[in-house]
Amino acid sequence: MESGIAALADLERYPLHALDGERGRELLDRARKAFEHTGFVALPGFLHPDAARVVASQCLADEGRGVRFDGTSDVFLKTEDGAQGHTGTTYTKTTLPYDRIRPDSPLHTLYAWEPLRAFVAAVVGLPVHRCADPAGAVAVQIQHEGDLQDWHFDICEYTVLLHAQAPTGGGTLQYAVRSRTQVRHSPDLLRRIVTGDRGVPVTEVPTAAGTLAVHAGSISMHRVTPVVGDTARVSAVLTYNSRPGQTLNPYTRQIHYGRDR
Ligand SMILES: O=C(O)CCC(=O)C(=O)O
Numbered sequence: 036m037e038s039g040i041a042a043l044a045d046l047e048r049y050p051l052h053a054l055d056g057e058r059g060r061e062l063l064d065r066a067r068k069a070f071e072h073t074g075f076v077a078l079p080g081f082l083h084p085d086a087a088r089v090v091a092s093q094c095l096a097d098e099g100r101g102v103r104f105d106g107t108s109d110v111f112l113k114t115e116d117g118a119q120g121h122t123g124t125t126y127t128k129t130t131l132p133y134d135r136i137r138p139d140s141p142l143h144t145l146y147a148w149e150p151l152r153a154f155v156a157a158v159v160g161l162p163v164h165r166c167a168d169p170a171g172a173v174a175v176q177i178q179h180e181g182d183l184q185d186w187h188f189d190i191c192e193y194t195v196l197l198h199a200q201a202p203t204g205g206g207t208l209q210y211a212v213r214s215r216t217q218v219r220h221s222p223d224l225l226r227r228i229v230t231g232d233r234g235v236p237v238t239e240v241p242t243a244a245g246t247l248a249v250h251a252g253s254i255s256m257h258r259v260t261p262v263v264g265d266t267a268r269v270s271a272v273l274t275y276n277s278r279p280g281q282t283l284n285p286y287t288r289q290i291h292y293g294r295d296r
């Protein structure tokens with residue numbers, strides 16, 4: 036499998052398959068420190084440019100099988116803890132669900148690749164399992180000019196982002212690190228984050244094609260800013276949980292995928 040992956044990803048620079056070697060240990064050490072200090076790990080240039088282009092062009096060719104979203108969503112996506120939050124933002128985007136990503140997509144190869152799952156576990160310091168949701172385990176977000184994704188906490192605990200195509204402008208990922216508890220208890224903090232109050236720390240991560248990133252999306256509130264220009268933003272979201280067999284909840288599946296199961 037490594038040879039298949041080597042055609043997709045820069046394993047020289049990022050030896051995810053050899054984390055116990057010297058360079059693998061250095062990589063993991065850096066990644067753990069970044070996750071601890073910033074809640075986020077980015078590996079720029081993880082995907083070879085050709086592989087990123089293949090993923091982007093396949094996903095854009097399959098966009099008609101995606102689900103167009105046009106509406107508002109709850110910040111907490113109606114998790115069972117009863118937390119609620121609204122930004123009032125109406126927005127649009129297209130999502131290609133897991134079971135509509137073509138079978139020969141590199142995204143399937145990467146999600147099935149054991150060293151990637153093990154890397155996420157090593158970075159977050161817990162066992163992690165691939166998500167069991169037929170629609171949401173891996174989702175491709177496609178955003179054209181004016182599309183965005185509003186502020187939210189993910190249902191799945193950990194996310195690997197694989198950016199396939201960067202937009203001309205906008206499409207920046209913003210996150211408020213480990214903000215769940217505070218946002219839950221302070222509508223004012225939510226309002227300040229949503230209105231861009233400079234007194235609240237929000238980190239900005241521009242989209243670059245080929246970057247692999249890891250973050251804990253269920254506790255760090257995040258959004259994607261509006262895309263500007265003719266080039267669409269195409270990003271795959273690969274999801275993991277500390278418990279096996281986890282899925283999205285009905286609200287999230289309905290709102291992002293327009294279906295019950
Ligand atoms: O597209 C991204 O970078 C993030 C998307 C996201 O937050 C999500 O799908 O939950």
Ligand SMILES: [Fe+2]
Pocket residue numbers: 187188189252257
């Ligand atoms: Fe998210």
